[in-house]
Amino acid sequence: xxxxxxxxxxxxxxxxxxxxxxxxxxxxxxxxxxxxxxxxxxxxxxxxxxxxxxxxxxxxxxxxxxxxxxxxxxxxxxxxxxxxxxxxxxxxxxxxxxxxxxxxxxxxxxxxxxxxxxxxxxxxxxxxxxxxxxxxxxxxxxxxxxxxxxxxxxxxxxxxxxxxxxxxxxxxxxxxxxxxxxxxxxxxxxxxxxxxxxxxxxxxxxxxxxxxxxxxxxxxxxxxxxxxxxxxxxxxxxxxxxxxxxxxxxxxxxxxxxxxxxxxxxxxxxxxxxxxxxxxxxxxxxxxxxxxxxxxxxxxxxxxxxxxxxxxxxxxxxxxxxxxxxxxxxxxxxxxxxxxxxxxxxxxxxxxxxxxxxxxxxxxxxxxxxxxxxxxxxxxxxxxxxxxxxxxxxxxxxxxxxxxxxxxxxxxxxxxxxxxxxxxxxxxxxxxxxxxxxxxxxxxxxxxxxxxxxxxxxxxxxxxxxxxxxxxxxxxxxxxxxxxxxxxxxxxxxxxxxxxxxxxxxxxxxxxxxxxxxxxxxxxxxxxxxxxxxxxxxxxxxxxxxxxxxxxxxxxxxxxxxxxxx
Amino acid sequence: xxxxxxxxxxxxxxxxxxxxxxxxxxxxxxxxxxxxxxxxxxxxxxxxxxxxxxxxxxxxxxxxxxxxxxxxxxxxxxxxxxxxxxxxxxxxxx
Numbered sequence: 205x206x207x208x209x210x211x212x213x214x215x216x217x218x219x220x221x222x223x224x225x226x227x228x229x230x231x232x233x234x235x236x237x238x239x240x241x242x243x244x245x246x247x248x249x250x251x252x253x254x255x256x257x258x259x260x261x262x263x264x265x266x267x268x269x270x271x272x273x274x275x276x277x278x279x280x281x282x283x284x285x286x287x288x289x290x291x292x293x294x295x296x297x298x299x300x301x302x303x304x305x306x307x308x309x310x311x312x313x314x315x316x317x318x319x320x321x322x323x324x325x326x327x328x329x330x331x332x333x334x335x336x337x338x339x340x341x342x343x344x345x346x347x348x349x350x351x352x353x354x355x356x357x358x359x360x361x362x363x364x365x366x367x368x369x370x371x372x373x374x375x376x377x378x379x380x381x382x383x384x385x386x387x388x389x390x391x392x393x394x395x396x397x398x399x400x401x402x403x404x405x406x407x408x409x410x411x412x413x414x415x416x417x418x419x420x421x422x423x424x425x426x427x428x429x430x431x432x433x434x435x436x437x438x439x440x441x442x443x444x445x446x447x448x449x450x451x452x453x454x455x456x457x458x459x460x461x462x463x464x465x466x467x468x469x470x471x472x473x474x475x476x477x478x479x480x481x482x483x484x485x486x487x488x489x490x491x492x493x494x495x496x497x498x499x500x501x502x503x504x505x506x507x508x509x510x511x512x513x514x515x516x517x518x519x520x521x522x523x524x525x526x527x528x529x530x531x532x533x534x535x536x537x538x539x540x541x542x543x544x545x546x547x548x549x550x551x552x553x554x555x556x557x558x559x560x561x562x563x564x565x566x567x568x569x570x571x572x573x574x575x576x577x578x579x580x581x582x583x584x585x586x587x588x589x590x591x592x593x594x595x596x597x598x599x600x601x602x603x604x605x606x607x608x609x610x611x612x613x614x615x616x617x618x619x620x621x622x623x624x625x626x627x628x629x630x631x632x633x634x635x636x637x638x639x640x641x642x643x644x645x646x647x648x649x650x651x652x653x654x655x656x657x658x659x660x661x662x663x664x665x666x667x668x669x670x671x672x673x674x675x676x677x678x679x680x681x682x683x684x685x686x687x688x689x690x691x692x693x694x695x696x697x698x699x700x701x702x703x704x705x706x707x708x709x710x711x712x713x714x715x716x717x718x719x720x721x722x723x724x725x726x727x728x729x730x731x732x733x734x735x736x737x738x739x740x741x742x743x744x745x746x747x748x749x750x751x752x753x754x755x756x757x758x759x760x761x762x763x764x765x766x767x768x769x770x
Numbered sequence: 771x772x773x774x775x776x777x778x779x780x781x782x783x784x785x786x787x788x789x790x791x792x793x794x795x796x797x798x799x800x801x802x803x804x805x806x807x808x809x810x811x812x813x814x815x816x817x818x819x820x821x822x823x824x825x826x827x828x829x830x831x832x833x834x835x836x837x838x839x840x841x842x843x844x845x846x847x848x849x850x851x852x853x854x855x856x857x858x859x860x861x862x863x864x
Contacts, residue, residue, distance in 0.1 A: 579814075673835050
């Protein structure tokens with residue numbers, strides 16, 4: 205039964221045609237393909253809408269539910285806004301790869317079984333690597349290669365998990381499970397690699413900032429959030445996710461505080477924000493899962509907005525280091541204001557989308573009586589304001605005057621930023637409308653006087669801390685080592701050492717070859733006899749007495765028997 | 771580029787910054803005092819204390835900045851770290 209096709213194929217077809225089309229046709233495709241996809245997303249009914257047979261398995265390429273539609277909606281919307289932001293500046297290759305990447309993400313949203321999920325998962329890995337490579341610099345090529353290797357590795361681990369689960373349970377359905385045995389752990393680890401969980405979080409901040417200004421906007425949205433969706437579908441309430449999420453939250457803050465590159469600061473704060481969602485999935489109540497889904501939706505919007513704002517700066521100045529930037533608000537007021545709106549939203553400031561979604565997660569922790577989790581999330585909310593909410597706009601648009609006077613954003617980039625800035629505020633001001641899209645019924649009230657007072661105190665005093673501690677946060681022209689040091693340096697050194705030793709061995713072998721071969725030949729002739737001359741028979745060729753032969757046969761048979769018994 | 775105070779953008783003039791600080795401190799005070807009128811519902815007791823959000827936010831940020839500073843001493847490398855290593859290896863590999 206295939207009455208419906210996955211909306212992903214509309215976007216995928218669009219991506220292919222973008223590569224072929226030119227001029228206005230391409231523009232029309234870039235802008236219309238995501239809108240057509242968005243329309244199709246809302247036509248998908250609840251439940252399994254298409255099935256196929258593959259090997260012995262029932263494939264369900266299309267399964268709808270409010271949660272799946274929510275993620276597919278924001279992915280389609282993201283593709284549209286990313287396309288609008290990029291279509292006049294980016295190369296066709298990058299646009300096509302970005303759209304195919306988005307199509308993979310939408311495909312994952314509607315995957316009813318693990319095999320479909322895997323196919324679209326790999327589609328994302330493939331085309332997101334291409335998007336990184338479209339950065340075009342040697343650094344982008346190297347980072348793209350590391351990114352591709354990490355995601356291929358993640359894909360293999362995921363596949364091991366899928367095969368294991370299919371063999372053990374006989375079912376490839378996507379259904380809630382807990383990480384209890386080898387297969388489910390592999391499945392969980394495969395997904396968590398895409399969520400930039402420890403110990404491999406480094407791939408994200410390594411690759412995203414090397415892409416082009418528009419490339420990093422696409423990259424910021426899909427990979428980690430499909431992983432969040434997969435976790436909600438497969439591992440809701442898995443306790444280990446609480447710890448993983450809290451680690452990611454703190455990791456993102458600390459590394460962002462150390463970082464000098466503006467886009468890398470934003471990349472670290474993706475890990476931080478995804479940590480909030482992962483933690484919520486670990487809590488696993490209806491409110492927590494609503495919070496995770498809502499926060500993912502809001503996060504895609506404000507994070508893309510922040511990357512768009514940073515992207516305009518990179519596009520206009522060619523610089524992205526805080527030490528080179530500053531004072532840009534004078535000539536880039538729109539980019540600065542949009543960046544500030546994104547920064548306020550990521551910090552969860554009241555009247556922005558971050559407040560109405562992130563506080564759901566904290567509330568869920570409070571209802572479950574998780575004191576430590578609640579307090580750490582509150583500390584992290586303060587930390588987000590510190591590392592992204594103020595740090596990003598301050599060092600890029602204010603601080604010292606760098607003397608740079610770039611023009612503000614081109615019209616299409618401005619339009620894309622304004623669209624997402626408006627959405628950030630709309631979700632913050634009218635949360636009830638947005639809450640209707642969530643998977644579970646919501647009776648959560650974000651705006652109560654007490655909560656407002658608490659969060660305003662928390663955030664404003666973090667702001668105070670930022671300005672008082674500015675001397676401690678002076679930017680340095682440095683990079684920070686991460687676990688990727690292990691494979692970028694330590695493993696490289698180890699491999700180089702092994703290679704050197706092998707070379708030494710090979711040289712030794714070559715120089716001694718003649719000497720050794722003469723020795724071997726003499727020994728062989730001693731036992732087997734020289735082939736050309738029959739003068740001297742080898743030891744094995746001599747006539748032996750029957751007595752010693754019988755003894756040897758007995759010894760050999762005993763040895764054989766012993767081997768057999770053992 | 772150092773500009774004379776009159777030529778500076780109004781937002782970065784010392785007088786403006788002084789006023790911004792005053793306004794900021796006034797807002798901070800108001801937010802703490804607001805708790806007298808709108809009590810914060812504490813889920814664990816301690817989070818309902820007066821000015822708890824303010825103190826906790828400030829101290830959490832202080833702690834994070836200090837931890838980052840300490841970790842930075844171990845983790846920070848010159849920005850050319852990976853670039854130079856890669857170049858050195860490419861040369862030695864040839």
